[in-house]
Amino acid sequence: MQNADLLVFPRWIVPVEPAGTVLEDHALVVHNGRIADLLPAEFARQSWRAGETLNFPRHAVMPGLVNAHTHAAMSLLRGLADDLPLMEWLQNHIWPVESAHVNRAFCEDGVRLACAEFIRGGVTCFNDMYFFPDATADVALETGLRAGVGLIVLDFPTVWAQPGEYLHKGLELHDRIKGEPLLRTVFAPHAPYTVSDGPLKDVRKYADELGIPVHMHVHETADEVDTSVRIHGQRPWQRLKQLGLVGPNLIAVHMTQLTDAEIADGAENGVSVVHCPESNLKLASGFCPVGKLLAAGVNVALGTDGAASNNDLDLLGEMRTAALLAKGIAQDARAVPAAQALHMATLAGAKALGLEAETGSLKKGKSADFIAVDLSDLNTQPLYNVLSQLVYAGASRQVTEVFVAGRALLRNRKFTTLDEETIIAKAAEWRLRIKP
């Protein structure tokens, strides 16, 4: 008998690797924050002794979801302005409010609200881009979530930094948090149209030196591409290529405007794409050709984007939208079947962050980042197919347990690291301050 911290016996285990697998009568063994084993329940009872045993007779246990593109603090701007196109929404609503109100306290409270929604919806890792990434890092640590902390870079002055200061402040933060096992710093130059060549070259240099990914909005709208052609004489993708940014550490978000050559190029260079279907729909930004990207072999992850353009942070719902929309756009009901959608929402996100050896699937040796989803609800009955119920019928309220590195963040739908009442009270305070 070996000792473990925790033995989990769910009705089903969906390890995500190999794709499409559903295990019954299996157990997950957790020790020192890692998956010590994944084996038939009978053998687990014979070979492992644990301090704690959890039985989930109605649940599927699966890897925690990875929300690969977020602006967490913007949860406080949820529903501030809707039904507007991207540039009008940004320039007339979001940016003015950000200039007037966003500070470190705003970011702390906003990230906390977002993290609560992440945890309740089964997200165990988020990849963020926003001002005051130091606040994002601190709140992520406080909540116990795994996070990509985006070192934002922009050409213009903001509440967070002056032009020229961004990279310096980012590198300072990188040095401060580099020992944290649950945090990963990520360069986050906002977009090709807001960051000029000089800082992008610096980003590439430091990203290579430090071996960290580059997270960026790319080809979000046709207008962005047209403007770049007018100003630079080339599409943003071409410009990023010339700057040396198109490579395996690029996390290109949105990518709604792509030629077949660009898709092939992305595949060849090993980039990751983050698809944010609900934000793209809401802002009418265009459709990411997910079917084509996957067929070409591109790693496609999923993100909710910020709550100001989604307006929830429900990655389970986003996975469903992604699976449905891909079929509609590809005009093929076989596009993005359930198993592939689950992969996009988990392992593909981990891979985008360079964390595929650490999280995103349930595999011996990986970090114990997992969730339990109760499938006994009306809307997931009867049950012919576990993957189908998770992707096409499941709702985030069915997530009852969330663990990151073996630590429980949600137990029986209750937060262990967050105080929901305080979070909601703070949100109400910001609401009154911003729009009295």
Add this chain to the structure above:
Amino acid sequence: MQNADLLVFPRWIVPVEPAGTVLEDHALVVHNGRIADLLPAEFARQSWRAGETLNFPRHAVMPGLVNAHTHAAMSLLRGLADDLPLMEWLQNHIWPVESAHVNRAFCEDGVRLACAEFIRGGVTCFNDMYFFPDATADVALETGLRAGVGLIVLDFPTVWAQPGEYLHKGLELHDRIKGEPLLRTVFAPHAPYTVSDGPLKDVRKYADELGIPVHMHVHETADEVDTSVRIHGQRPWQRLKQLGLVGPNLIAVHMTQLTDAEIADGAENGVSVVHCPESNLKLASGFCPVGKLLAAGVNVALGTDGAASNNDLDLLGEMRTAALLAKGIAQDARAVPAAQALHMATLAGAKALGLEAETGSLKKGKSADFIAVDLSDLNTQPLYNVLSQLVYAGASRQVTEVFVAGRALLRNRKFTTLDEETIIAKAAEWRLRIKP
């Protein structure tokens, strides 16, 4: 002081008419199953005395949702087969299982499961099309929901009827239930490709005579249209026109393939369209041009379709998908703003059924069909705009109360007319019988 049965004091009231209205500090007065008044809370306290008073300090009260296209009993086939195109899915999976297993008991149990999901998700009226509509009618009465009971018509023999029997059995059922205030019979010829001219002419004749609507799948896929052109030398729409079915009592479902002339024609003839975005996406059937239909003045309602092709029966989620998808398809973020999406999910459905004087909005004299949605959850905080939160961030779990004709069907998230455990146990039994 006047006497009423019930006084409701919510934080907000969203009456749907006039569009975009959000009332604060108002009360809904219910008497004899009807909305006796809708007035400022202060006046309500001065002028009405009620047997029961309900305070919802965190809730929005709005009309119950109308799910305008369902196959309720198919809830028992949820997740049986996914990721397949319409005809392969129907011919190789759904139809064989239906032939082998569907009977009156299946329909009773399936409709009960669907009704539970409807009620929990804030639906107060559904418009159904399936075999054994007598079972649908009986279960609807038992649950207290308002329903359109579809008198299905097909050319071929099924578990429900032989060719030639459909209309007769339907008219018999019509005679049996015509006195029921919450039931509305609706002719339900399945589709142009499954019902020939003879029975369609009969349907038109009886629909005119009895003054009841005609509910039909129309132009669901490009293939349907192409096949009709090949066989009949005309598009289904043209054929329906010649048969006299294109008029104010037509409820045309799906309508993904439409020329501008057909859109104009639909508007001119006062037809209602039921948009089922999630089913259309999942089966890759095409995109209903919702923006264009609304601009032309067509009444566009929303439906989930059956759980076998959705796979949930969550009309709140369907409303969100409809609002988002319409923007993407129209390439205009202003398309289907929140208030319009709410109208589609409520009053437009009522109008399709000819029930706009009875339900679909909160107005003095109408039936008291209303729901309360708790907006204090994390995912609907902070709150800048009630309509935005309901459409873009709300989840069906936030529906806590459902009333139909003044009778509570859901109180504090608990069913009053249904036994959830029995419903789930029955679903599990069917699951084992169908796919042992």
